[in-house]
Amino acid sequence: MTSIILSTATRLLLPLMLLFSVFLLSRGHNEPGGGFVGGLVAAAAFTLYALAHGPERARRALGLDPAALVAAGLGLAVLSGAIGLFLGQPAMTAQWLDMPLPVVGKLGTPILFDTGVYLVVLGIALIIELSLMETS
Amino acid sequence: VLTLVLTGFVAAIGAVWAVPRLGRWAGIVTGLVPLSLFVALLWMTPAVLGGRNWIESTPWAPALGVSLDFRLDGLSLIFGLLITGVGALVMLYAGSYLRGHPHLNRFYAILLAFMAAMLGLVLSDNLIGLFVFWELTSVTSYLLVGFSNEKAEARAAALQALLITSAGGLALLAGLILVSQMAGTMSLTEVLSTPGLVDHPYYEVALVLLCLGAFTKSAQFPFHIWLPGAMAAPTPVSAYLHSATMVKAGVYLLARFSPAFGDTPMWTVLLTAVGGTTLVAAGVLALGQRDLKRLLAYSTVAALGTMVLLLGVGTPVAVRAAIVVLLSHAFYKGALFLVAGIIDHEAKTRDVTRLGGLRKRLPRTAAAAMVAGLSMAGLPPLMGFVAKELFYEATLYGSDLALLLTVVAVAGNAMTVGVAGIVVLKPLWGEAPAGLSHLHDPDGGMWIPPIVLASAGLLAELVPGFSSAALVRPASSAVLGFADEVKLSLWHGFTPMLGLSVVTVLAGIGLFALQRTWRRLGERLARFARVGPAAAYEGALKGLVWVAKTQTRWIQSGVLRRYVTLILLTLVGLTSWGLIVNWRPALGLGDLGELTRLEAVAIELVAVVMILAGAIATLRSRSRLAAVALLGLVGFGVALLFFLFSGIDLAITQFAVETLAVLLFVFVLYKLPRFASLSSRWQRLLDATLAVAVGAVMTVLVLAVTRAPKSGALGSWLADNAVSSGKGRNVVNVILVDFRALDTLGEITVLTVAALGVHALLKLRPGRLADGPEEGA
Numbered sequence: 011m012t013s014i015i016l017s018t019a020t021r022l023l024l025p026l027m028l029l030f031s032v033f034l035l036s037r038g039h040n041e042p043g044g045g046f047v048g049g050l051v052a053a054a055a056f057t058l059y060a061l062a063h064g065p066e067r068a069r070r071a072l073g074l075d076p077a078a079l080v081a082a083g084l085g086l087a088v089l090s091g092a093i094g095l096f097l098g099q100p101a102m103t104a105q106w107l108d109m110p111l112p113v114v115g116k117l118g119t120p121i122l123f124d125t126g127v128y129l130v131v132l133g134i135a136l137i138i139e140l141s142l143m144e145t146s
Numbered sequence: 147v148l149t150l151v152l153t154g155f156v157a158a159i160g161a162v163w164a165v166p167r168l169g170r171w172a173g174i175v176t177g178l179v180p181l182s183l184f185v186a187l188l189w190m191t192p193a194v195l196g197g198r199n200w201i202e203s204t205p206w207a208p209a210l211g212v213s214l215d216f217r218l219d220g221l222s223l224i225f226g227l228l229i230t231g232v233g234a235l236v237m238l239y240a241g242s243y244l245r246g247h248p249h250l251n252r253f254y255a256i257l258l259a260f261m262a263a264m265l266g267l268v269l270s271d272n273l274i275g276l277f278v279f280w281e282l283t284s285v286t287s288y289l290l291v292g293f294s295n296e297k298a299e300a301r302a303a304a305l306q307a308l309l310i311t312s313a314g315g316l317a318l319l320a321g322l323i324l325v326s327q328m329a330g331t332m333s334l335t336e337v338l339s340t341p342g343l344v345d346h347p348y349y350e351v352a353l354v355l356l357c358l359g360a361f362t363k364s365a366q367f368p369f370h371i372w373l374p375g376a377m378a379a380p381t382p383v384s385a386y387l388h389s390a391t392m393v394k395a396g397v398y399l400l401a402r403f404s405p406a407f408g409d410t411p412m413w414t415v416l417l418t419a420v421g422g423t424t425l426v427a428a429g430v431l432a433l434g435q436r437d438l439k440r441l442l443a444y445s446t447v448a449a450l451g452t453m454v455l456l457l458g459v460g461t462p463v464a465v466r467a468a469i470v471v472l473l474s475h476a477f478y479k480g481a482l483f484l485v486a487g488i489i490d491h492e493a494k495t496r497d498v499t500r501l502g503g504l505r506k507r508l509p510r511t512a513a514a515a516m517v518a519g520l521s522m523a524g525l526p527p528l529m530g531f532v533a534k535e536l537f538y539e540a541t542l543y544g545s546d547l548a549l550l551l552t553v554v555a556v557a558g559n560a561m562t563v564g565v566a567g568i569v570v571l572k573p574l575w576g577e578a579p580a581g582l583s584h585l586h587d588p589d590g591g592m593w594i595p596p597i598v599l600a601s602a603g604l605l606a607e608l609v610p611g612f613s614s615a616a617l618v619r620p621a622s623s624a625v626l627g628f629a630d631e632v633k634l635s636l637w638h639g640f641t642p643m644l645g646l647s648v649v650t651v652l653a654g655i656g657l658f659a660l661q662r663t664w665r666r667l668g669e670r671l672a673r674f675a676r677v678g679p680a681a682a683y684e685g686a687l688k689g690l691v692w693v694a695k696t697q698t699r700w701i702q703s704g705v706l707r708r709y710v711t712l713i714l715l716t717l718v719g720l721t722s723w724g725l726i727v728n729w730r731p732a733l734g735l736g737d738l739g740e741l742t743r744l745e746a747v748a749i750e751l752v753a754v755v756m757i758l759a760g761a762i763a764t765l766r767s768r769s770r771l772a773a774v775a776l777l778g779l780v781g782f783g784v785a786l787l788f789f790l791f792s793g794i795d796l797a798i799t800q801f802a803v804e805t806l807a808v809l810l811f812v813f814v815l816y817k818l819p820r821f822a823s824l825s826s827r828w829q830r831l832l833d834a835t836l837a838v839a840v841g842a843v844m845t846v847l848v849l850a851v852t853r854a855p856k857s858g859a860l861g862s863w864l865a866d867n868a869v870s871s872g873k874g875r876n877v878v879n880v881i882l883v884d885f886r887a888l889d890t891l892g893e894i895t896v897l898t899v900a901a902l903g904v905h906a907l908l909k910l911r912p913g914r915l916a917d918g919p920e921e922g923a
Contacts, residue, residue, distance in 0.1 A: 034798075038876060038879045038883075039873070039874035039875075039876055039879055039880065039883075040874055040875040040876050041875070041876060042794040042795045042798055042876065043795070043798070043876070043879070044795065044876070044878075044879040044882065044883070045882075045883070046799055046882070047795070047798050047799050047802055050799065050802035050803060050806060051802055053806060054802065054805055054806055054809070057806065057809050061809070077902075077905075080898050080901065083894070084894060084895065084898055087890075087891050087894060088891070091887065091888075091891065104871075104873075104884050106873055118873065120873075120874070120880070120883040120884045120887070121883075123883045123884075123887055123890070123891075124879070124882075124883045126894070127882075127883070127890060127894055130894040130897060130898060131894070131897070133901070134897050134898060134900070134901040135806060137901045137902075137904065137905050138810070138901055138904050138905075139806075139809065139810065139813065141904060141905050141908040141909055142810065142813040142814060142908065143813055144908075144909075145817070145908045145909075
């Protein structure tokens, strides 16, 4: 399944879609979007790439084992929940920085949590899709 | 007080790293941890004697009323001193006993963690806190019994101990929750001061559940079977957990709850019957043993029976007696276990029939054993004697069943005397069998601890007023709920109790003289094990495995259709049951507002037609690729509906999921065999019925939910608070990552597990490994 159009297009689409997925993630708290959708879009980007260039190269483009993404995401989510504990509050109490950052907006543990969700969803989708592709 | 408990846990973590680096000093250094806690508790003792109770509270899960509350009163103090004092000696001993063991650091870590958990258990003033520490002791006990994990026997014994004590732990949890419901508080202090708990309708159930917890932990008949098995643990563990401390947690629980729960006919009957049965049964079983540690284990069971029986009687004398038995037993039995360890260590056998004449070879060990043995036999001037006198006083006076209880007490004690003889006299005196002549005392790390424990039982009585004033009075006051006057003395004059003591000792000597007969009888008795509690345990275990296998074969059939059918049937069943039970005739769509405008209806119609057409066409399709595409149509139609109803987040997600799902299908399509229709007409009819049922139930559910009176309240609360407390305008996302973040965390965890499962299924199929090396996935 090699098509010049597809492979050229995906080379351009991959960074664009990844950018879009990060955009979705970052706006999620105030506008439609969020970690779950962002992760799915990013996964779709890599799947498209894998479809055009094969799973081997998709893995290389990813640069990481998808399982590591899942672990990192899950860890990040747990960590964001634990931060409240260290401040003497019940676990998973949201903590916010007072200073809003440019572009991203307000920074707080829910954003970290959402990033964790993003990574987990991306990692899981890729584990499943790439494993399936490699089992032919 | 919290610091005391935490110290142990911190030390446990530290031990993992430190013990291998300490070499031969490991025992002494780790022993310093409990020793310092012991000193700290001693330092607090005068204040507790003065009537002060330390109370400390640290919130843990305040929303559930769970907090780390600690309270130090007389009863906690006596247990705390035992736990830390015996702990220090046992850690010192273990340093020599297990010298050079490759996993010594693991051993010390678990032992320290156990000590901390046990301290937490007796100091906890919160019901849930108590339960958590209770379970922690079960878990650490499991790890310690199974410490020699290369032995199948040790693993089986560990599992048995864990299953029995944690089954009791579950009963205890249920009991504690009932108690908190009855008293309306999770605080132990407040529960105990709540009047009228015994008249509460839940009283009987709660009492039985608490007793189940206590009886399993404290090895009462018929749950005693795990304790002899637990002797597979290294001897320091047996001395510490399975005689001095952990097994007394059940006694502690009963003592703790007796002010609020005691003094009812049910309490008295339950405790005295179970305790008495345990005392006599364990005595008979003990006499038939030849293994030193099993002899001691069964006599420990008997002593625990004594304590339960005494708490059941519940008079001030009985409570005092229970506490004195508790102390004296910890002293002499701890010492004897350590002695048994020395004998095992030096002579390489624990079979009493192959031991003898050791007193000349191991003089220091023998001295400790003799003192402890005399205390066990209840001879003056040792603490065991005082304990026995009090025991008789408790059974003779102040009980309706004085005669029966006294007979039980004399029989039980006589057997204990006999066992003391077998354990102490048989190995130490008489002719030394060949091969035991080269033995000598071990180093100080091993013989000092039993000497200290044994002399504690001696000095406690010889130094007048020492144990009574310092320890027993505040403890018995705590159990009785009023300031108790305690005077313990060795000589009461010629009383009925003294007479009974003489009878007991004479009978015990008689039993000892007949020890060969008992052993032969014990071997015969072992044949009846087929019908005993141990057999019941085996049967229950087998039954459990059988049930698990059968239901797995039925539910986890591996046939996809059956999985889907089961899930949908459950959905239909439970939902329609819920709908019928909560039936309200009002069904309807509520106020639709904008959505009923003509343009909106037109677009909705498009979506609906798209979904219906897609669904029907999927069913009728004869090609897989077409079916996948058509199913995608259904999905996109649903997404369109989400858009129309302004669920933009849902719609985007649905689009993304649909896209990925279609891609997934395409990958799978390559690997599937040719399309064929295999199911019969009958099967299809069933599937169709189920499908229609699911659709119908969901429709009714949606119609019912939109008309439910409160359906709007939560939604508007969430919308109102999203910006102010969630700091985000996207309510859906705020719910996902803040308000219900715990749910999301659970979901992504489940997703992770599912992905790992998929990965394992695809990559680790047998046969694939033979294909050659996998890529570096």
